[in-house]
Amino acid sequence: MKQLIRRxxxxxxxxxxxxxxxxxxxxxxxxxxxxxxxxxxREDLIKQGVSAEQFIxxxxxxxxxxxxxxxxxxxxxxxxxxxxLGGRTAYVxxxxxxxxxxxxxxxxxxxxxxxxxxxxxxxxxxxLSSELATLLSGRYVTFxxxxxxxxxxxxxxxxxxxDVRAAFLEYVERGGMxxxxxxxxxxxxxxxxxxxxxxxxxxxxxxxxxxxxDVDLLERIIKFVMSNVGRTFSARSVTNFLKSEKRSxxxxxxxxxxxxxxxxxxxEHIRREDLSGKRILTVNEKYFIVDHGIREAICxxxxxxxxxxxxxIICLELLRRGWAVTVGRLGDKExxxxxxxxxxxxxxxxxxxxxxxxxxxxxxxVLRCVRDNHPKFVVSLDEVDMSRDGIRHMNVGDFxxxxxxx
Numbered sequence: 001m002k003q004l005i006r007r008x009x010x011x012x013x014x015x016x017x018x019x020x021x022x023x024x025x026x027x028x029x030x031x032x033x034x035x036x037x038x039x040x041x042r043e044d045l046i047k048q049g050v051s052a053e054q055f056i057x058x059x060x061x062x063x064x065x066x067x068x069x070x071x072x073x074x075x076x077x078x079x080x081x082x083x084x085l086g087g088r089t090a091y092v093x094x095x096x097x098x099x100x101x102x103x104x105x106x107x108x109x110x111x112x113x114x115x116x117x118x119x120x121x122x123x124x125x126x127x128l129s130s131e132l133a134t135l136l137s138g139r140y141v142t143f144x145x146x147x148x149x150x151x152x153x154x155x156x157x158x159x160x161x162x163d164v165r166a167a168f169l170e171y172v173e174r175g176g177m178x179x180x181x182x183x184x185x186x187x188x189x190x191x192x193x194x195x196x197x198x199x200x201x202x203x204x205x206x207x208x209x210x211x212x213x214d215v216d217l218l219e220r221i222i223k224f225v226m227s228n229v230g231r232t233f234s235a236r237s238v239t240n241f242l243k244s245e246k247r248s249x250x251x252x253x254x255x256x257x258x259x260x261x262x263x264x265x266x267x268e269h270i271r272r273e274d275l276s277g278k279r280i281l282t283v284n285e286k287y288f289i290v291d292h293g294i295r296e297a298i299c300x301x302x303x304x305x306x307x308x309x310x311x312x313i314i315c316l317e318l319l320r321r322g323w324a325v326t327v328g329r330l331g332d333k334e335x336x337x338x339x340x341x342x343x344x345x346x347x348x349x350x351x352x353x354x355x356x357x358x359x360x361x362x363x364x365x366v367l368r369c370v371r372d373n374h375p376k377f378v379v380s381l382d383e384v385d386m387s388r389d390g391i392r393h394m395n396v397g398d399f400x401x402x403x404x405x406x
Contacts, residue, residue, distance in 0.1 A: 004036050004043075005155050005181060009321060010143060011044055017141050018045065019089070019117055023107060026121040028145035029265035029290050030201045033178040034121040035059065037145055038093045041119060045091060055091045056081050060099035071102040075109055082114045090116040098122045104135050111139065121145075124209065125263040144265070146320045147176035147291045150313070150400040156181025168397045172302050172309055175293020194297035202266055202294075210260045217247060221257050225267060225287050226295045230311035232272070232284035232327075258287075265290055268319060273326035273338060275370065286327055288315045306381075307352040310396055311336060314350050314379060317400055333366045344406050345374040354382050354393075367391050375406050 017024055018041075026034045042055055056078060058065050068074045082090040092110065097103045097120040110116055133140075153171045154162055156178075174180055174190050177197070185193075203219070212218050224241055235251040235258070242249050261267050268288045272281040289295050292312045296302040302309045318325045318339045328335030328347065337348040347370055349363045367376040368389055376391045379399045386393040399405075 004040055005152050023140040024119045025140050025142045026145050027142055030123045031177060031197055032145050032147050034145045035095050038095060054088055057093040059095040061096045069100045071106040074100055075106040078110060082116055092116050092118045094120045098124050098127055108136055146316055148178055149320055164397055173296050175291040177291055191297045194294050198294050198298055202264055206260050206264045218257055223299055226289055226299050229288050230308040232286055234284055271326050273328050275328050275330045288312045311350045330369055335366055346405055347376045349378045351380040354380050354386055364391055
């Protein structure tokens with residue numbers, strides 16, 4: 001069995017909730033490593049002294065679980081297994097739980113009826129609708145599992161001492177889907193794998209769950225968003241684009257399609273924050289793709305659109321590390337990212353290269369206008385340190401590999 005890459009930043013956030021009366025919910029796009037996270041949690045608990053026989057694991061993508069895909073059938077199966085433990089705590093790991101009809105009734109009853117600690121995964125954001133939150137009495141905590149970070153991508157490479165800069169360029173094109181860890185392949189094969197994931201898993205999932213009849217229109221909207229990652233746009237700009245392609249669609253329908261993509265965790269929706277008025281803006285927001293390798297496979301051009309891809313990578317790294325992210329507006333200037341976590345803030349400008357005095361002034365100048373003492377970074381592909389005025393400049397690779405930024 002291939003050794004799993006330990007995703008400590010997730011384990012660190014999950015551990016405080018182990019053996020607490022809350023359901024641990026791991027969400028995220030399909031094929032991003034949620035099943036592996038359940039195995040990592042299992043390994044972690046065994047190291048802490050939990051017996052292997054206390055674990056009950058079911059994967060609902062397996063045909064073996066077909067007869068357990070109703071709340072009653074699943075409850076009866078799990079109740080028998082838990083009772084057989086004679087009062088010891090059962091650690092229940094349920095993978096792709098959304099395949100079970102009314103699964104929440106089963107999970108809630110187990111939590112009430114037996115000594116058990118429940119971990120579930122799901123690939124649809126509707127997993128935690130407002131109705132479900134009410135049914136579970138708020139007793140759950142969620143963790144979104146993203147594709148591999150650049151650090152995890154490096155760890156998954158077969159070489160003992162990989163060339164970091166060359167590995168980063170590979171990461172720009174392939175993204176972070178865990179499949180590539182320890183599976184070296186040529187560019188064409190990587191593109192084929194990611195295209196298949198998009199077509200057969202993600203797109204199919206969106207179409208099925210939302211009964212979308214015009215799949216071609218959905219694909220056009222997705223490609224438009226992929227092409228415009230990191231750029232502000234509105235639903236109206238999407239409808240105008242579709243009109244130019246002789247397709248007519250209302251802004252409400254565009255928003256419905258975009259929400260369907262968000263529910264499948266294909267994109268992350270980042271709001272804009274007005275620093276002057278200290279309020280969240282609701283127009284011209286930004287979307288970022290959860291795995292930029294899929295963008296390369298579907299649209300191509302990641303290396304040509306390096307400024308957009310670098311922004312995408314930095315945004316996902318912030319989210320992966322548990323930061324709440326907004327795009328900042330200060331007068332007529334824009335700050336690429338503001339991260340907030342546990343009372344701390346960071347400000348980040350992302351640039352391809354600081355190749356001219358004008359570019360340097362643009363990237364550093366906007367951060368100089370922020371009148372507080374929180375850390376401020378300019379991140380680019382440049383190798384030479386250009387830090388100034390209390391604003392730190394870092395190479396992208398170094399920034400992504402740093403243990404922390406504050």
